[in-house]
Amino acid sequence: MSLDDIAKPAGYSIDVEPLTHPVRIWHNDILLVETTRARAMYETRLPTAIYVPREDIVVPLGPKTELQTFCPFKGTASYHDVLLDGKTIENGVWSYVSALPESKGIQGYVGFMPNAATRVDLGQNQLQTDRDGNITGPLVDWLMREAGTVPNPEEFTRAVATKMRENGIAVSRLAVLVWSLHPMIAGKNHIWRAETDEVQTFTPSYDIHQFPGFVNSPLQHVSNGLGGVRQRLGDTDEASRFPIMDDLRAEGATDYVAMPLPFSDGRTNVLTLTSDHPDGFTTENLGLVFECATVISRYYEVFMQRDNAQALLETYVGKRSGARVLGGEIRRGDGDEIDAAIMFCDLRGSTRLEQELPRDQYIALLNAFLEITSTVVDAHGGEVLKFIGDAVLAVFPAGEDAAAACASALDAARAVVAQVAEDEVTAQTSCAIGIAFGRVTYGNIGSSTRLDFTVIGLAANVAARLCDAGKSHGHAIMVTDEVAATQTGLADLGSLELRGVSDPVRAFGDRS
Structure with a gap:
């Protein structure tokens, strides 16, 4: 069945008709216009709008203001101030200098805002009163009843396009650009094409704002x-x-x-529709989409809020911890006891460097160190739980394989030491790392209103103390006997007394 064969429900409509008798428009007791050439625009669910020729206006108008608004079947409206003696009505009139085909009847004509036209005298003219204000059909029904069960924006985009076609809208390509709150990704662009009935999602970086293809595009214009x-x-x-x-x-x-897809926080996203039908889009088509745009926008806002929450949690507490928080572990005490290798990594000489280096150079050094550590930990299956000033706390959960977790933590530590020494920015300093293995509590601690997702346990304390001890024992990496059990290249340092740890800890230093 083709789109032309689908029975179309009563839809959005727009008509322009001349008013043959005189029309006068007033602002309080000031006559703004008197004309016999007025035109009435009838538009679904909107009050009848009266348009008049600009040359029949008897009060001065200011130059075009910065305000612009868009209608998908009238075009882009420009605004002017109405200048009265001792009073200016800002953006008091609008006009469509280049109206779209459905609205050519008002091209060059002017409409008055309600705060400018306080009284309209239609004289003997009679306006239509039996306009149909109802819009329904597959798209509206689906948005109201079923759309809330769609699990992700890709499936939602495909469903929106499908329902538009069922509604007789000849859309061959539909795209939605939604801006995000992500440190690396500017937003997501979901693109559906009828020829494949599939959705592609692109995640441009913030460089998009300098990309010529975006700068000179409708997406930039609307955004x-x-x-x-x-x-x-x-x-x-x-x-x-x-x-x-x-x-x-x-x-x-x-x-x-x-057309714009506004979010409740003021951000403007973009919906684009392309047709390959010989007649393109009808007024009914675009009117239906325009009517539904706010509802469609809210669904994308929900999807993006979920993505933003996940991105922000991953940015600040890590991927695994963020997933647990999103999964509902948001109360104090929520968490699990797990076996894990705990790594504590500290930048050496940072206090001195902070005093010696300009602030921007010190911040660049600190960021480079944290970037190296985070990247290496992620690559070895661990997770950075937090940055503590110039130190990093990371966890390598053991699961069913404690030896593998210890090996991953030690491999990561060696890689961090090597990369810090080789990096152009961090080569002027070095780092110390302590690793311990044991059972820790992995979850929320804190006050009733401020929580921290972290690990608590002896292994975490020992890792931090080994990191400190490494500075005095001349080893960049120090580990406990549990970590050293199946590893090579480690020097047995015997039992050490560590500050804050009641029992001596047998420690090993890395020879590399």
Whole structure:
């Protein structure tokens, strides 16, 4: 069944009709316009709008202001102030200088905002009163009843496109750009194509804002709050403002629209629709999408809030810990007892360096050290739990293989020492590392309103004390006998008295 065969429900409509009798518009007792050429615009679910020729306005208007708004079937509206004696009504009128085909009847005409037109005298003109204000159909029904069960934005994007087509909207490509709160990813761009019925998701970095393909694109235009974009691509004589239009036209597209998807926090995301139908999008098509845009936007906001929460938790507490928090372990005392190798890594000479180096150089040194440590720990299957000033606390859960966890922790420690010595920024310093193995509590501690997801136990304390002891014993890495049991290249240092640890600890130092 083709899209043309689908019975279309009563939908959004827009009509422009002339008013043949005089119309007068007032601001209190000041006459703003008197005309016999007014036109009435009837639009689904909106009050009838009265438009008048600009030359019939009898009060001065200011120059075009910065405000712009977008309608997918009228175009981009520009605004002017209304200048009265001793009073300025900001953005009091709007007009569509280049109206879209559905609204050519009001091109160049002017509409008055309610705070400017306090009284409209229609005289003998009669307005229509039987306009249908109901919109329904597969898309609306699905959004209201079933969309909430869709588990992720990819499936939601595909379902939105499918429901639009079931509603008679000839969309061949649908894309949604949603901005994120992620330290590395600027946002997510979900793109659906009818030819494959699949969704591709791209995660551009913040470099996108310097990328020419984005800077000169409808996505940038809409994201910057400059209104939407509409272009009929079947008209090859119409100049393309954006290079993407020529690319889509070459692929057989006939119509394109980009409209804002606002989030509740003020961020402006972007929905784009492309059609390859000979007639492109109808007024009913775009009216339905425009009506549903706010609801569609809320679903993407929920998805992105979930992604943002996960990204922020992973950024600040680590991937495993973040997953546990998202999984509901958010109360004080929530956690597990696990066997793990605990690594404590400290930057040597940091106090001296902080005093000797300019602040920006010291921060760069500290960031380089933390970056090396985090990357190495992740690569060896561990997780950085926290940064403590210039120190790093990491955990390597044992699961069923304690020896593997100890080996991973020691391999990671050796890699950190080597990379710190080789890195151009950190080569001026060095680090000390302590590793211990044992049973620790992995979970939430803190007050009733401020929690910390961490590890508590003797192994964590011993790892920190071994790190300190390494500085005085001349070893970059010191480990307990449990860690050293199956490893080579370690020097037996005997039993050591460690500050804050009641019993002596048999320690081994790395010879490398």
